[in-house]
Each structure stands twice: as C-alpha cells, then as structure tokens.
Amino acid sequence: MSVQGTILxxxxxxxxxxxxxxQLTAAWYQIVQGEKVAGLAALLRRTRPDLVLTARSLPDGTAADVKxxxxxxPMFADVPIVAIVPQNDKAARLQALAEGMDDVLAHPFKDTLLLARVRSLLRVRADRQDMRLKGDAQSVGFSEPAVSPIAPxxxxxxxxxxxxTSSGTRWRRALQAQTRHRISTHLLPNLSSVLSGVKPDAILVELGNDGAGLNILADLRSRGATRHTVLIGITQNDNATLAAEALDRGADAICPGGFNTDEIALxxxxxxARKTRDDRLRTSIRNGLAESLTDSLTGLFNRRYAMRAINQIANRSLQSGQRFAIMLADLDHFKSINDQYGHVGGDIVLTEVANRLQTTLGDAGFVARLGGEEFMIVMPNTSAEKALQQADIICDSICSRPFKLPDQPTLIPVTVSIGLKLCEPPELAQQDSVDPIDWLIRSADKALYAAKQAGRNQVHIRQSAA
Known part of the structure; x- marks a missing residue:
C-alpha cells in the first residue's frame, strides 16, 4: 500500500x-484513472492500486468484469472494489453486491460518505496486508497461499x-427466512447478552440520531472479543453524515433506508466469508509462530524461544534485583541408546525425558530442547538453594525410573548431567565486553562439563565467572 493510498x-x-x-485528491489520495476494461490488467500492474472505484457500467464491460x-x-485479489450506481436504483445496488462488490455507492454522494467508505476499506486492506506480511513464507517459514478462495x-x-423488541423480532423473522444462520435479538444499548457466551460472527446495529448505536459500534470494535466481528449499521434514512460516522466508528458496512432483507443477506x-478467510489466516500465523518456537519432536520450546526468553528474564532481573538460574541438562551416553535401539528408540526416550522435565519443573520456569540430547531449564526469581534442590529433583526424575521401549523386554536406564549457573544481577551488569546471555550459557556449559568429568548423573554449579 502506498503512503498516500492509490485509488483507481x-x-x-x-x-x-x-x-x-x-474529491479524493483533496483528501491526499493518489488517483489513477481509467475508462475501459480493455487494458485494465496492464494499468493495474503499472499502478498497483489499493482500492478501485468503478462505475456499474463501462463502455466495454461492467463492474463484474473488473471484479x-x-x-x-493473486496480486490484486484482495483489493476492495466499490461499484457506483445511480441514485434509487435498488436493483443495481443488489446486483452489484451479488457480484461480490465490497460496497456500493449511489451517485450523487456526499464527500463525507465517500471518504469514510474509502478510509474504512483501506484500513481493512492494510490490516490484511499486515497479516500476510507476518505470515509470509520467506520471512518466517509458513503461510497460506497468497490468495485463498472465499469458501461459502x-x-x-x-x-x-x-x-x-418488535423491530428485533421482525428483522429476525425476515432474515431467518432468507439465510441459514443462527440469529438472536437484543436491545440497545445493553451489550451484556451479546458479549456473554459464544461471540457472534456478525452484529447488526440499528442506528439513530441519538448516538447510542454509534457508541455501540465503537465499543464493539475496540473490544478484543469482537474486534474481528462483522459489524453492519442500519439507518432508517439516507443520512450520509450518520453513515459516515458509523463507518469511522468501525462499521464494515452501512445499509441505508431501513432493514432491507435482500441487501443484508448479501x-x-x-x-x-471474508471474516472466515481472515480468521483462518490469523490462526495460520499463530500456529506458525508457535511452531517456529517449538521443538517438533518433544513439544518443548526450542533454542529460538529460549534465547528470547532468557533475554527478557535477564532484563527483568536487572530491574528487580531478583536472581535467576540457567541449567543445561545433557543425557549421559545417549549415543549408545541410539546405536542399540535405533533413532526411533532414541526419540521415544527424548520425548519421555521432555515429559518428565516439564512435570518436575511445573510452573517454576520453562524447559527447552536445544538440540540432540541437550535441554535447557530456566528458573526466574530463585535462589541458589532452590535451584540446586530443583536440579537434584530433575536429575532424580530421570535416573530413578528406567525407560520402557515398545517391543523391548528390559527397561533402559538413563541418567542426566546438569550444569547450573545462578545469575546475580550485579555480575550480569558487569559483562560490558561480552554478550551477557552468551556468558551465562557458557558458564552453565562449563558447569555441565564439570558434572560430566566428575562421573555424570549429577549436578554441578558454576560459582563464578572464572
């Protein structure tokens, strides 16, 4: 999207x-003009508009052809299209909506309504583009296809x-006869019944001159639970000022002239359908972000998450003065398990180790798998005594119960060595010449090496930076 917003x-x-x-240049939009469907593809590629305003009929086609x-x-599939129809031509208005237009404006129209509709559609497209950037496969490793069809x-x-109550009942009956959706009615301005229980996918709000409906729209759009809910305002007349205000308050669409069942159903x-697609994209992004921070085998956090989390914990530690502990845990002689029972057997052991580590640590901190048979345990706001006690418990949770593998008659003994570094905020602040996080991890790694050298299956604490 251009800085100004380009409108074709x-x-x-x-x-x-x-x-x-x-009208649009006065509002600081960049305007590109065309008059035919012929040559439109090249014009689109050259100008890359963020919004298209098109007459219902063109010299060589229609708005449907443009759509x-x-x-x-794929480059322009999410560009919103507004069809312009003659005043009072309800059939043309409905036909344009049936053809998939994002909105319809009746000509002539006031500047306030035009600009409010443009602002609303550009805002929605900018949000969708932000989502696509976050889900771009090249940047974070996952996404949906660039364009996914809108499923029914x-x-x-x-x-x-x-x-x-009578208006609500009348509207519900009319709409119920024309759609397959589940419809409930509520009275303005009470939102408690709407917000309790399962949140609606769409809300129709009756708008009047007293401002109650406008306030409801703003309230619904600002709440986390209804931020992405479809909001449609319904006015009893063609009040352009009220319609423009409703769009700026967060309405996705305005239906002027009262409750028109055909228009609202369309x-x-x-x-x-677009909300469904956007919800799917948001879920894809959330899942992808979770996967990018999670070890696929064990379900534990991975190294990427661990490094970010340690950095945050270290910053909080400097501010609060609270100590925290980093442990590196490495399974002893794990290669022999892989050699004897294969990588499938080794993976089963790693998964069970992860379960035991998480169960043992509980909410005292977090566990991450760094790779291979090495794990990291981080405990914020702790003391040396508590950290050592927790490390001993972790060590015991691995060695006290041998591991069972499918089709193996004997249990497999597994032990773990743990290197522990307790971080004091003053010594963390003194690490001017090195990365303090890297220094902490290297200290824990030296403690782990000492535990291995001392015979394995034990905990060793790193007492200083030496």
Missing part, C-alpha cells in the same frame, strides 16, 4: 472521473441490536 477510478464518463479525482479480472490475479461460510451466529454472505 474507472468510469467511461470523464466528468465523473474528474469529480471523483477532485473478475482482479479476483483472478457455514452457519454463522448473527446478533441483531435494535431499539425495540452483505452477510460476503463479509462473513
């Missing part, structure tokens, strides 16, 4: 293009917020 205006009538350019062209190009949504939960299908 498509219209066969030059005066219409000029009028839109004047199809963008949808078939399953039955969604729809909440209707109206001023009177908008719900499009907006819920």
């Amino acid at each position: 205006v498509l219209d066969g009538v030059s005066t219409n293009r000029i009028m839109l350019k004047v 199809k062209l963008l949808a078939n190009d 949504p399953s039955a969604a939960r729809i909440a209707i917020l109206t001023r009177t 908008r719900l299908e499009t907006l819920i």
